[in-house]
Amino acid sequence: MKHTLSILVNNHPGVMSHVSGLFTRRGYNIDSIAVGVTDNADVSSMTIVLNGDDFIVGQVKNQLLKLPDVLKVQDMAYASSVQRELVLVSFSITESNRSEALTICNGFDVKILEMTEDSLLIEFSGNSRQVSNVISVIKPFGIREISRTGQIAIAYRNQNSV
Amino acid sequence: MSSTTEAITGGRLMVELLEEAGVEIVFGYPGGAILPFYDELYHSKKIKHILVRHEQGAVHMAEGYARSTGKLGVCIATSGPGATNLITGLTDAKLDSIPILAITGQVSTDAIGTDAFQEADIFGITIPITKYNALIKKADDLSRHFEEAIKIAMGGRPGPVLLDFPKDVQLEKTTVRKASALKIAPHHYERPKVKGDAQAFAEVLNGAKRPLLYVGGGAINSFASAEIKALAEKANAPVTTTLMGLGAFPGTHPLSVGMLGMHGTAYANKAVLECDYILNLGARFDDRVAKYQDFAPNAIRAHVDIDAAEFNKRINVDHILHGDLKDAIREILPFVKGGDRTSWIENIQSLKKNHPLDFDNSGDSIKPQDFLQRVYTKTKGEAIVSTDVGQHQMWAAQYYLFDKPNTWLTSGGLGTMGYGLPAAIGAKFGNPDKMVICVTGDGSFQMCIQELATIAQSKLGVKILLFNNNFLGMVRQWQELFYEERFSESQWTYNPNFVKLADAYGIPAMRIEHKSEIDKGVDFFLKDNGSALIEVMIPAEEKVFPMIPAGKSQQDLIEFKDLGKLKK
Numbered sequence: 009m010k011h012t013l014s015i016l017v018n019n020h021p022g023v024m025s026h027v028s029g030l031f032t033r034r035g036y037n038i039d040s041i042a043v044g045v046t047d048n049a050d051v052s053s054m055t056i057v058l059n060g061d062d063f064i065v066g067q068v069k070n071q072l073l074k075l076p077d078v079l080k081v082q083d084m085a086y087a088s089s090v091q092r093e094l095v096l097v098s099f100s101i102t103e104s105n106r107s108e109a110l111t112i113c114n115g116f117d118v119k120i121l122e123m124t125e126d127s128l129l130i131e132f133s134g135n136s137r138q139v140s141n142v143i144s145v146i147k148p149f150g151i152r153e154i155s156r157t158g159q160i161a162i163a164y165r166n167q168n169s170v
Numbered sequence: 171m172s173s174t175t176e177a178i179t180g181g182r183l184m185v186e187l188l189e190e191a192g193v194e195i196v197f198g199y200p201g202g203a204i205l206p207f208y209d210e211l212y213h214s215k216k217i218k219h220i221l222v223r224h225e226q227g228a229v230h231m232a233e234g235y236a237r238s239t240g241k242l243g244v245c246i247a248t249s250g251p252g253a254t255n256l257i258t259g260l261t262d263a264k265l266d267s268i269p270i271l272a273i274t275g276q277v278s279t280d281a282i283g284t285d286a287f288q289e290a291d292i293f294g295i296t297i298p299i300t301k302y303n304a305l306i307k308k309a310d311d312l313s314r315h316f317e318e319a320i321k322i323a324m325g326g327r328p329g330p331v332l333l334d335f336p337k338d339v340q341l342e343k344t345t346v347r348k349a350s351a352l353k354i355a356p357h358h359y360e361r362p363k364v365k366g367d368a369q370a371f372a373e374v375l376n377g378a379k380r381p382l383l384y385v386g387g388g389a390i391n392s393f394a395s396a397e398i399k400a401l402a403e404k405a406n407a408p409v410t411t412t413l414m415g416l417g418a419f420p421g422t423h424p425l426s427v428g429m430l431g432m433h434g435t436a437y438a439n440k441a442v443l444e445c446d447y448i449l450n451l452g453a454r455f456d457d458r459v460a461k462y463q464d465f466a467p468n469a470i471r472a473h474v475d476i477d478a479a480e481f482n483k484r485i486n487v488d489h490i491l492h493g494d495l496k497d498a499i500r501e502i503l504p505f506v507k508g509g510d511r512t513s514w515i516e517n518i519q520s521l522k523k524n525h526p527l528d529f530d531n532s533g534d535s536i537k538p539q540d541f542l543q544r545v546y547t548k549t550k551g552e553a554i555v556s557t558d559v560g561q562h563q564m565w566a567a568q569y570y571l572f573d574k575p576n577t578w579l580t581s582g583g584l585g586t587m588g589y590g591l592p593a594a595i596g597a598k599f600g601n602p603d604k605m606v607i608c609v610t611g612d613g614s615f616q617m618c619i620q621e622l623a624t625i626a627q628s629k630l631g632v633k634i635l636l637f638n639n640n641f642l643g644m645v646r647q648w649q650e651l652f653y654e655e656r657f658s659e660s661q662w663t664y665n666p667n668f669v670k671l672a673d674a675y676g677i678p679a680m681r682i683e684h685k686s687e688i689d690k691g692v693d694f695f696l697k698d699n700g701s702a703l704i705e706v707m708i709p710a711e712e713k714v715f716p717m718i719p720a721g722k723s724q725q726d727l728i729e730f731k732d733l734g735k736l737k738k
Contacts, residue, residue, distance in 0.1 A: 018353050018354075020353075021305075022293060022294075022297070022304075022305070025294060025297055026297055029297045029298055030298075033298045050353070063482075066482075067479070067483065070478055070479035070481075071479050073357075073478070073479075074301075074477070074479055076301075076302045076318070076322055076354040076355070076358045077353075077354070078355075079355050
């Protein structure tokens with residue numbers, strides 16, 4: 009099962025190594041990792057997506073909390089948090105399928121960043137499932153380059169929201 | 171706010187911060203990148219520096235010192251090869267939860283990352299083997315890092331920390347002498363409050379008919395011996411300890427069933443099978459003790475630990491109390507009731523009688539078990555004993571009984587050959603009035619043998635008991651029992667003359683080979699407070715029993731008397 013951990017860490021060199029090293033040496037796999045500074049310049053927020061049962065995720069949480077640079081670990085339940093990922097994709101188009109491509113982009117609420125004679129560069133954000141959907145629909149056109157940020161997440165303040 | 175005074179160099183500040191932390195002794199080896207610090211250390215009147223012969227010796231000495239005194243152990247090395255020589259000892263301290271501060275020199279900040287002379291990314295290298303580490307880039311940050319590192323090393327579950335100091339940072343001037351704010355969360359250094367319902371916890375123990383206390387190294391780190399004794403006596407519960415927990419409960423106490431696990435006593439391991447309640451006090455269900463999810467199968471399992479990550483890590487437990495062991499036991503004690511456990515205690519007594527530690531002492535050769543028993547009697551069990559790793563380690567654990575904590579120094583988690591001699595040296599520096607004996611084997615001894623010079627230089631009264639079978643004994647034992655006697659590379663076809671070698675270092679030494687020489691040997695070895703080495707020639711075939719084969723459970727224990735069956 010996929011879990012999303014939101015982790016607050018001290019923002020200084022080596023912290024990323026400490027966190028990712030912990031996963032490596034205990035044999036846990038990271039699906040995605042995204043890091044950015046928070047409103048406090050001394051603190052960064054990391055979102056790590058990993059696959060594992062409750063036992064593994066519990067172990068990861070416990071071990072993370074032992075790292076002195078880790079300030080807080082939160083296991084984000086899907087229903088009570090917003091989860092987003094940004095993707096940039098450049099793909100091939102031809103004269104004959106250009107309008108089909110544009111229709112798809114419109115339908116998915118995709119932002120077009122660049123259009124040339126034979127390519128489109130698009131931006132899309134959504135949850136990881138939506139991002140994967142967009143990619144699979146675009147794939148037949150011929151993807152040239154793709155860049156995903158990895159998932160970030162934040163909990164709803166009102167836990168009744170969905 | 172930072173308290174500011176006159177500017178001093180980073181190196182000077184490092185020395186002053188060590189002094190302020192109460193550090194009295196450091197073990198180290200100088201080199202280019204740490205010279206500014208050493209130059210300041212030259213002037214210190216409070217800190218004694220012990221010059222070792224290899225940095226691995228320095229870190230193990232710091233471990234022996236920390237383990238035997240309960241204080242912080244400090245070791246120092248230069249950059250690159252000096253720092254990497256600390257790796258084994260830091261890993262050892264991590265696995266055995268020993269508070270160590272390692273200080274390393276680093277190439278200047280402008281040279282970092284250029285593959286400069288004697289540069290190694292010791293910060294990166296030691297991430298997985300330290301509790302905390304840092305590369306200090308400004309002298310102004312020095313005091314904060316020192317305070318954090320020492321608090322982390324000593325706080326909670328103790329462990330090793332490493333601070334890496336570029337040479338220019340040691341020369342840079344600073345006025346910041348005190349940390350204005352710590353960047354680490356308080357739970358890393360504040361003593362945690364005990365979490366859990368102490369009364370409910372105690373009542374499960376009260377309801378048990380056949381309780382067993384299982385005491386680990388955490389008992390020593392939290393100085394909880396008196397509380398454990400009170401708990402065992404009040405609950406009338408037998409006590410077994412892990413290898414790391416030896417001494418946390420008196421080995422001579424009527425309720426003691428000795429060590430459990432791979433080479434623990436048969437009665438301890440059988441008690442684990444028979445108990446209906448097992449209370450883990452500061453142990454971690456290590457794989458040499460507890461088979462995965464197959465441990466104490468008939469018992470309710472309970473666990474007290476300061477490290478929440480240990481709960482349900484290898485073995486699922488039914489009841490948890492999170493906190494410092496000493497505090498936790500104090501909280502549950504008032505709720506603990508005696509109860510009639512006569513039949514359980516009698517059962518344990520008969521297990522002890524029917525399954526004693528055993529060996530064949532016929533013939534003319536010297537049996538290590540016999541020799542250790544005599545050393546135990548002669549020293550009245552009052553020596554601090556360090557060991558290396560192998561058969562001699564297990565014999566010492568079995569036949570030298572420990573009544574007091576901090577008197578048994580062994581590499582439990584990592585199993586580090588080469589630990590024993592430097593650990594004994596560190597312990598002797600910390601306990602000059604106590605007898606310190608290093609029990610070692612011909613294999614282990616040669617891994618840090620150069621530290622004999624450190625003994626000689628300081629005229630240190632460390633005793634070395636060297637069991638020589640011209641083999642890697644434990645390897646040989648496994649090869650004999652599980653690899654059809656194919657002794658692949660376990661025999662020493664060359665060993666030095668250890669007596670002459672000790673003589674070269676000015677250490678009195680003697681070799682004995684026959685049973686008739688034992689008394690003479692023991693007397694020679696223990697006659698005064700000076701250093702001595704006794705080389706005891708033992709049969710290569712001698713084995714450590716009982717034994718639970720690796721990966722098996724308590725059910726599969728092999729006793730000495732089963733040896734015949736096993737070899738068919």
